[in-house]
Amino acid sequence: MKEKVQLHKETFLHELEEFLKIPSISAVEAHKDDVKKGAEWVAGALKNIGMEHVEIIETDGHPIVYGDWLHAEGRPTVLIYGHYDVQPPEPLELWETPPFEPVIRDGKIFARGATDDKGQLFLHIKALELLKKEHGIFPVNVKFCIEGEEEIASPNLGPFIDANVDKLAADAVLVSDTSFIEKGQPAICTSLRGALAMEVEVKTANSDLHSGAYGGAVPNAVHALVRLLDSLHEADGKISVEGFYEGVPEPTEQLRKEVAEIPFDEEEMKQELGLDALFGESGFTFHEQTGIRPTLEINGVTGGYQGEGIKTIIPKEASAKISCRLVGDQDPQRVYELIEEHLEEHKPAGAKVSTKQFIQAKPVALDSRNPMIQKAADAYEKVYGVRPLFPKEGGSIPIVEVFARVLDAPVVLMGFGLPTENLHAPNEHFHLDNFEKGIETICEYLQSF
Secondary structure (H helix, E strand, C coil): CHHHHHHHHHHHHHHHHHHHCCCCCCCCHHHHHHHHHHHHHHHHHHHCCCCCCECCCCCCCCCCCEEEEECCCCCCCEEEEECCCCCCCHHHHHCCCCCCCCCCCCCCCEECCCCCHHHHHHHHHHHHHHHHHHHHCCCCCCEEEEEHHHHHHCCCCHHHHHHCHHHHHHCCEEEEECCCCCCCCCCCEEECCEEEEEEEEECCCCCCEEHHHHCCCCCCCCHHHHHHHHCCCCCCCCCCCCCCCCCCCCCCCCHHHHCCCCCCCHHHHHHHCCCCCCCCCCCHHHHHHCCCCCEEEEEEEECCCCCCCCCCCCCCCEEEEEEECCCCCCCCHHHHHHHHHHHHHHCCCCCCEEEEEEEEEEECCCCCCCCHHHHHHHHHHHCCCCEEEEECECCHHHHHHHHHHHCCCCEEEEEEECCCCCCCCCEEEEEHHHHHHHHHHHHHHHHHH
16 A cells, blocks of 8 residues: 555645645634635545545534445444644744645645644545545445534534434544654554633732732732632642542553553653653652643633732732643543632632633543554554554543543544644644555554454
C-alpha cells in the first residue's frame, strides 16, 4: 500500500488543502455558513469514495455528517468518528502564513485544522478510497459519524447518539484525534479524564469601599476568595474537598506499569517550562498525576481594581474559574455539588458565594488488551516498525465516553498527530511523514479483519 500512497500523494494533499481552506470555526456565529460548507465538503468526499446513505443531519447547532457501506457480510462494522470544525485562529499576528491558506514547507502542511482534526479525519477517507481501488470493495462494514461541534464540547452529538443507537451500532469506534508520544513512537490512548468547569463568585458589600474609611472593619471580597481557593488543597497537593475522591480507583500494577513505559525526563521538563521544581499530588509520578489522577485547578482570578496605578478600595466582588479533571467513577455533577458544599462551609464571615457550571464530561478508561485495540497496535508496528505505547491522556474528548457507553463498543484512539504540532495554537501543522504512514496504517488495520 506504500506505493499506492506515494502514487496518489500529491492529489491527496491538494484535496486536503481545499478542505483546510474552509474556516469552519464552530465557536464563532459569523462562521456558521462556513461550518455548513465544511459539512458539505465531508459529505461530498464520502460520496466520492463510495459511501452510501450519506446525509447532512441538521441539529440545534452545527450539522452531523453520516454515511455507511454495509456489504461486508460476516465481517465487523467499524464506526469512524472525527470532526470538521476547528478552533478560532487568533492571535493572527503570530501565524507565519494565513491560517486558512494552507502551505507546505519543511515536510509539514500548515493551516488551522491540519492536525486537529481535518488532517487526521482525511486519512480515513483516503485509506478507504485506496482499499476500494485495490479490492473493489471495502474490507469491513463502515459507518462515518462526523460532527461540527467538537471544539465547543459536542452539545448535540450526545443526544444524537442516544437517539440513533441502531443506526450507529458498531463493533469498534475508530477515532484519530490524538497524538504520538514523540516522532516515531506511536501511541494508542487508553484513557481520557473527565472534565468539570465552573466559576465561583464572592460578593461582600453592595459597593466598593474606601480602604481608609472602612479598611480593617468590613469584609474584603478578594481576601475571602483567596482564602476559599486556598482551602481547596492541602500543602502536599491533595484536594481537600470532602468526598472529592469518591469513585477514584486505586491504580493497578498493570496500569502503573503501562504509565511507567511512557518516556519522561524531569530535568528536561523543568528546563523546557522554565521551572525549578514540579508540583503535584504526593506519591504519584508525573504521568500518573497528569493521566490517571483527578485534579482541581484554578484557571483564572478576577477582583478589585485592574487598571493602571493604584486605587485604594476594598473590593465588593471577586471571581475565579476552576476546572477539574476526573477519573474512574467520579461523577461530574456530584463533584460540582461537593465543591459547592465545601465553598459554602468554608466561606469567611460577610461573604456570599455563588457558583456557575460550564462543562461536564465523564471519564473513560479502555482496556489495552481488547482485540480491536491490539489489532491497531499490530498495524502501527507493521508500518512504523515500533510497537505503540498506551498512554493515559490527561485531557478530555467527552464524546468518547458517550460512544463507549451507549454503543457498548471499544473505542480505538488511533492518532497520528505529534505533541509539537501547535494544535489550538498559531502555526498549526501536520507532518507529511505521518500523513503518508497514517493512511498506510489505517489500511493495514482495516485489512486485518
